[in-house]
Amino acid sequence: MEQWINPRVKQIQISGIRQFFNRVSSYPDAISLTLGLPDFPTPDHVKEAGKKAIDENKTTYTHNAGSIELRRSIHAFVKDAYNLIYRPEDEIIATSGASEAIDISLRTILVEGDEVILPGPVYPGYEPVIQLCGAKAVHVDTRDTEFKLTASKIKAHLTERTKCVILPYPSNPTGMTLSTEELEDIVELLKDRNVFILSDEIYSELTYDVPHQSIASYEGMKEKTIVINGLSKSHSMTGWRIGYLLGDSSVMKHILKVHQYNVTCVSSITQAAAIEALTTGKNDAKPMRDVYKERLDYTYNRLIDMGLQTDKPKGAFYLFPSIKPFNMDSWTFASKLLDEEELAVVPGIAFSDYGDQYIRISYAYHQDLLKEGLDRLERFIEKLKTNK
Numbered sequence: 001m002e003q004w005i006n007p008r009v010k011q012i013q014i015s016g017i018r019q020f021f022n023r024v025s026s027y028p029d030a031i032s033l034t035l036g037l038p039d040f041p042t043p044d045h046v047k048e049a050g051k052k053a054i055d056e057n058k059t060t061y062t063h064n065a066g067s068i069e070l071r072r073s074i075h076a077f078v079k080d081a082y083n084l085i086y087r088p089e090d091e092i093i094a095t096s097g098a099s100e101a102i103d104i105s106l107r108t109i110l111v112e113g114d115e116v117i118l119p120g121p122v123y124p125g126y127e128p129v130i131q132l133c134g135a136k137a138v139h140v141d142t143r144d145t146e147f148k149l150t151a152s153k154i155k156a157h158l159t160e161r162t163k164c165v166i167l168p169y170p171s172n173p174t175g176m177t178l179s180t181e182e183l184e185d186i187v188e189l190l191k192d193r194n195v196f197i198l199s200d201e202i203y204s205e206l207t208y209d210v211p212h213q214s215i216a217s218y219e220g221m222k223e224k225t226i227v228i229n230g231l232s233k234s235h236s237m238t239g240w241r242i243g244y245l246l247g248d249s250s251v252m253k254h255i256l257k258v259h260q261y262n263v264t265c266v267s268s269i270t271q272a273a274a275i276e277a278l279t280t281g282k283n284d285a286k287p288m289r290d291v292y293k294e295r296l297d298y299t300y301n302r303l304i305d306m307g308l309q310t311d312k313p314k315g316a317f318y319l320f321p322s323i324k325p326f327n328m329d330s331w332t333f334a335s336k337l338l339d340e341e342e343l344a345v346v347p348g349i350a351f352s353d354y355g356d357q358y359i360r361i362s363y364a365y366h367q368d369l370l371k372e373g374l375d376r377l378e379r380f381i382e383k384l385k386t387n388k
Helices: 007-011 016-026 044-055 068-082 097-109 127-132 151-157 180-190 249-263 268-278 285-305 330-341 367-387
Strands: 092-095 115-120 136-141 162-168 196-200 225-230 243-246 359-362
Touching (some): 007 127, 016 330, 097 225, 097 243, 097 249
Parallel strands (some): 115 162
């Protein structure tokens, strides 16, 4: 029966991140620095809120967009943190993680033949959805702009078919983010164009040195911007599957229909925990962020000492060092590293062709694990230098 499968589904692949992570199971002594998985437990008070919801039998369907209590909590949180004003009644949707938010947003706005501009390298979760919609992903080479999708880069790729620009910042896989000046340039370019902006801000609570600023906070941008965020990274709630969408009511009423037929609503237990995270725990990300910053500094310095050219990121928990001097593609490099030193990193090719001269290292791991993993990388690098 495989011949009757949707050809677009047959063409997409399991993400390169997961493909390589799954290989690690064959290496019992391997260290994996692959996934963007916080190593902190979900805060205790958030877990207790989930348990309490079960004990109080809050186990039924909620409103499709999420309970009004949750949406009010999201409203208050983003207003306080990012000066974003969205009505709880019709401009906020709780989703099953940021992944579902990406899916339902793109399925709502895209039609056959549309083009979507996105940076390269980039998180691999966008392009398959774009392809399933019959649209075209237009990757923009950002290697010469510190991995930033700048206004000039966007302008060079705009066509009459451009429907959407995806802005993931801070970025997965590079950790780079956009400055106020860079955001203002993009606003000036797009504010009068009939183009959606999908602003993926899932790492907004994990920025270093400068606070995150949402492009939706600029005058005239709310109407065309769909903001993606959630609690997976900020509150170490990856398994709870809680994200949220913010957007103008004229767009959100249509996204809600797709969401309804997709998952009906987010788990009621997760919603109760999310309310606690966004209210009592609104600052829970700060101590985690401080630890990530220490890990960033340590990992970055180790990579530089190894002679690996690396741009220091401003957010998230990834580093994206270049492997260009070793004259091998990223999949070969990562495979040899796993075989010879039992260290798993993500080949840059997983993030588009523009990532193939890089590897992604996640520092969302305990310091002891990071040290051992980087020791193994250093041994591998020294062997490559000796054999050149």
